[in-house]
Amino acid sequence: MKLTYSPASPFARKVRICAIELGLIDKIELVPASVSPDKLNEEYSRNINPLRKLPALILDDGSTVVDSYVIVEYFDELAGGGKLIPSSGAKKWQVKTEHAITQGMLDAMLLCRYEKMLRPEALRWPTWIDSQWERAWQGLTRFESRGDILTRSPLDVAQIGLVCVLGYADFRFPDCGWRKAFPKLDTFHNKMMQRESVKISVPPPA
Amino acid sequence: MKLTYSPASPFARKVRICAIELGLIDKIELVPASVSPDKLNEEYSRNINPLRKLPALILDDGSTVVDSYVIVEYFDELAGGGKLIPSSGAKKWQVKTEHAITQGMLDAMLLCRYEKMLRPEALRWPTWIDSQWERAWQGLTRFESRGDILTRSPLDVAQIGLVCVLGYADFRFPDCGWRKAFPKLDTFHNKMMQRESVKISVPPPA
Numbered sequence: 001m002k003l004t005y006s007p008a009s010p011f012a013r014k015v016r017i018c019a020i021e022l023g024l025i026d027k028i029e030l031v032p033a034s035v036s037p038d039k040l041n042e043e044y045s046r047n048i049n050p051l052r053k054l055p056a057l058i059l060d061d062g063s064t065v066v067d068s069y070v071i072v073e074y075f076d077e078l079a080g081g082g083k084l085i086p087s088s089g090a091k092k093w094q095v096k097t098e099h100a101i102t103q104g105m106l107d108a109m110l111l112c113r114y115e116k117m118l119r120p121e122a123l124r125w126p127t128w129i130d131s132q133w134e135r136a137w138q139g140l141t142r143f144e145s146r147g148d149i150l151t152r153s154p155l156d157v158a159q160i161g162l163v164c165v166l167g168y169a170d171f172r173f174p175d176c177g178w179r180k181a182f183p184k185l186d187t188f189h190n191k192m193m194q195r196e197s198v199k200i201s202v203p204p205p206a
Numbered sequence: 207m208k209l210t211y212s213p214a215s216p217f218a219r220k221v222r223i224c225a226i227e228l229g230l231i232d233k234i235e236l237v238p239a240s241v242s243p244d245k246l247n248e249e250y251s252r253n254i255n256p257l258r259k260l261p262a263l264i265l266d267d268g269s270t271v272v273d274s275y276v277i278v279e280y281f282d283e284l285a286g287g288g289k290l291i292p293s294s295g296a297k298k299w300q301v302k303t304e305h306a307i308t309q310g311m312l313d314a315m316l317l318c319r320y321e322k323m324l325r326p327e328a329l330r331w332p333t334w335i336d337s338q339w340e341r342a343w344q345g346l347t348r349f350e351s352r353g354d355i356l357t358r359s360p361l362d363v364a365q366i367g368l369v370c371v372l373g374y375a376d377f378r379f380p381d382c383g384w385r386k387a388f389p390k391l392d393t394f395h396n397k398m399m400q401r402e403s404v405k406i407s408v409p410p411p412a
Contacts, residue, residue, distance in 0.1 A: 037337045050344035051310035065299050067306040074299055093271050093280055100273040104257035107313075123331045131243045138256035
């Protein structure tokens with residue numbers, strides 16, 4: 001199978017970490033790809049993902065699996081099931097919900113990034129940036145104070161999503177001050193960084 | 207259980223259609239809620255969903271399930287499993303992938319809508335609108351020409367997602383001309399509209 005990815009994409013990072021943790025990374029050919037909201041990419045849109053987003057998984061029969069969460073579900077099933085996504089009980093819905101929140105936090109952070117970096121300066125709207133950033137910050141607030149995501153084991157996809165949120169904050173918003181505001185998240189991040197999968201997938205210096 | 211929703215939200219519409227089709231709608235109290243990217247809503251952020259998005263499912267024990275896809279998974283399992291989301295085989299990944307594409311198409315259409323209606327006129331960026339709209343259009347192109355989503359049965363969540371995309375196009379982009387460009391989607395939409403669940407959940411006149 002092939003995985004389209006970019007080292008800067010937090011969604012691709014999540015999928016890579018999951019593939020490593022599930023022992024599948026050697027079965028996957030990583031294919032660097034470049035997509036950006038301000039550039040069309042007809043080949044990618046037509047043949048891989050009409051949403052023009054990374055990552056996408058291309059199976060050996062040529063069919064494609066998106067989005068990053070569905071790819072993780074696919075990998076989890078390949079690895080036997082119930083590994084990074086609990087297969088039953090209240091924990092299943094908790095992990096899926098927490099993961100969906102990390103996914104939405106990343107979407108919001110990317111919208112901030114596009115507004116601050118990609119959009120012509122004269123067209124930027126501070127209300128939009130504040131509103132998107134607030135979603136990410138409220139998510140951090142929730143994870144700092146509620147539930148057991150920071151301490152539970154075994155590892156799950158919500159924890160991997162959260163470490164990708166924090167890594168993306170370091171990568172694109174290095175002055176946001178999340179470590180000071182959320183000391184428990186800082187401890188969690190340090191612990192997660194001891195995993196090889198998390199360490200080697202840190203985005204390159206911006 | 208309670209479901210936060212708004213009649214204008216295509217994501218909430220999808221969840222409602224699924225609940226009706228699964229025979230669960232009588233167990234759900236619909237709770238109207240209002241969220242908008244240009245307004246904070248601290249109560250909603252803190253207590254329901256830090257992403258400030260609709261819909262959210264509030265279970266009887268007070269815990270919350272998001273996002274719309276996870277809610278559909280939850281309902282599907284409540285109804286016995288494998289109803290609107292195939293539980294195994296290639297079909298499972300096909301339906302999940304197609305559903306994820308409809309989800310991304312809706313996200314892109316909402317970004318268009320916010321850019322055109324919410325953002326102050328002087329700050330609008332045509333490149334952004336074109337780029338987001340192109341994702342939705344490429345998605346329609348794909349569904350018009352590839353796979354069996356338009357004709358297969360039994361009903362699945364990707365088909366429900368697609369009818370919500372088309373309904374949202376009618377609701378917010380009535381002049382986009384999708385019916386003329388995609389005659390097979392038009393036939394599909396007409397057929398889907400014969401379902402009570404689809405018909406009664408059409409957004410109110412804009």
